Every structure is written in structure tokens, then in C-alpha cells.
Amino acid sequence: xxxxxxxxxxxxxxxxxxxxxxxxxxxxxxxxxxxxxxxxxxxxxxxxxxxxxxxxxxxxxxxxxxxxxxxxxxxxxxxxxxxxxxxxxxxxxxxxxxxxxxxxxxxxxxxxxxxxxxxxxxxxxxxxxxxxxxxxxxxxxxxxxxxxxxxxxxxxxxxxxxxxxxxxxxxxxxxxx
Numbered sequence: 001x002x003x004x005x006x007x008x009x010x011x012x013x014x015x016x017x018x019x020x021x022x023x024x025x026x027x028x029x030x031x032x033x034x035x036x037x038x039x040x041x042x043x044x045x046x047x048x049x050x051x052x053x054x055x056x057x058x059x060x061x062x063x064x065x066x067x068x069x070x071x072x073x074x075x076x077x078x079x080x081x082x083x084x085x086x087x088x089x090x091x092x093x094x095x096x097x098x099x100x101x102x103x104x105x106x107x108x109x110x111x112x113x114x115x116x117x118x119x120x121x122x123x124x125x126x127x128x129x130x131x132x133x134x135x136x137x138x139x140x141x142x143x144x145x146x147x148x149x150x151x152x153x154x155x156x157x158x159x160x161x162x163x164x165x166x167x168x169x170x171x172x173x174x175x176x177x
Contacts, residue, residue, distance in 0.1 A: 014098040016106035023107050027114025031152040032121055035130050044132060056135055061148040062128035079127055086120050102170070108162030115155035 038044045038058070050058040064079070090113055097109040122129040131153070135146040 010098070011095055012098050014100060016100045016103060017098050019103055020097040020100065020106040020110035020113070023110025024114040024117065027111055027152070027155040028118040028121070031115065031118030031150065031155065034151050035118075035122065035132075038132055039130065049134075055137060056133065058132050059134050059148060061131045062126070063131050063148075064128045076127075079123060083120060083123055086116055086123075090116055090120075102166065104162055104170070105166050108159040108166065111155040111159030111162065115152035115159065118152035118155070119150070 038060070044050070044058055044060045048059070052058055065082075093109055093113050093116075097106060097113070100106045100109060119129045129150070129152075131148040131150045133150065134148045137144045
């Protein structure tokens with residue numbers, strides 16, 4: 001006796017998709033919760049630069065571009081083009097998630113998708129992405145500052161690191177579609 005066909009298309013749903021979606025939800029919701037708290041409760045815009053650790057400050061920067069502030073877009077057309085590009089990327093990553101062969105890959109893709117969605121919400125709500133973590137090193141008069149980033153960016157970088165580990169180190173690495 002044949003089993004009934006699945007209600008979900010195979011290219012959109014796989015065995016690890018639920019795990020990936022949990023990671024998407026946690027990543028994007030946590031990112032938005034931190035941003036909303038920093039903007040409206042902690043009032044980071046009014047406080048300016050806040051020293052947290054000897055190597056870390058909180059400072060609000062509105063990123064109108066993509067990673068590292070590349071391709072800044074100040075008009076609505078550019079912002080919508082970035083959102084469309086991001087939406088296409090999320091759909092392709094979702095298809096990859098449905099085909100993922102391991103929990104690590106599903107979690108990694110979930111981190112990337114969740115980070116992308118968290119930043120997309122900013123772009124829709126504010127016209128730019130709220131970045132707030134500044135890492136720096138100081139030695140005497142010498143100072144090095146890393147770019148300003150947010151929790152969504154951390155999720156994206158951690159997800160990429162997980163995918164790299166999966167593809168380069170693990171024996172049974174599943175390749176992207």
C-alpha cells in the first residue's frame with residue numbers, strides 16, 4: 001500500500017526544515033527584541049556611544065547598504081531593490097534548507113535566513129538596518145575598530161561558518177543545490 005502524497009512540496013519541506021524554522025524564528029525574534037530594546041527602552045540614539053567592555057561599545061549606526069555598508073541606498077527604489085534581492089536569497093536558502101542532509105546544515109541555514117529576515121524588518125520599518133555593536137582594540141595612541149554590526153549579522157556569520165564546516169570538514173557534506 002502506497003503512502004499518501006505529502007501536502008508540502010519536497011523542494012520546500014524536508015526532514016530538517018522544522019529545526020531550521022525554529023532557528024529562523026529564534027534568530028529573527030531575538031534580533032528584533034534586542035534592537036527594539038536598544039532603540040526604545042535603553043534609548044541608544046540619545047545616549048550616543050556607550051562603553052560596555054574595554055574592547056566593545058554600543059553605538060547606533062543606520063546602515064542603508066548591505067554588509068559592511070557596501071552599496072548604500074538612500075532612496076526608496078534602492079531600498080526596495082535590496083529587499084527584493086534579500087527575498088530572492090531567502091527563497092533560495094529555504095530551498096537549500098528543505099534539501100539539507102544534516103541538523104548542522106539546517107541550523108546554519110536557519111541562522112542565515114533568520115539574520116536576513118531580522119535585517120529586512122529593519123529596512124522595512126526604518127529604511128535602514130540598525131547596527132549597534134562596535135568592537136575595537138586600543139594600544140596607546142593606536143586604535144583599530146571593526147565595523148559596527150548587530151545580532152542578525154552575528155547569526156549570518158555563524159551560519160556561514162557552520163556551512164563552511166559542513167562542506168569542508170564533515171565527511172558526508174551535502175552540497176548546495
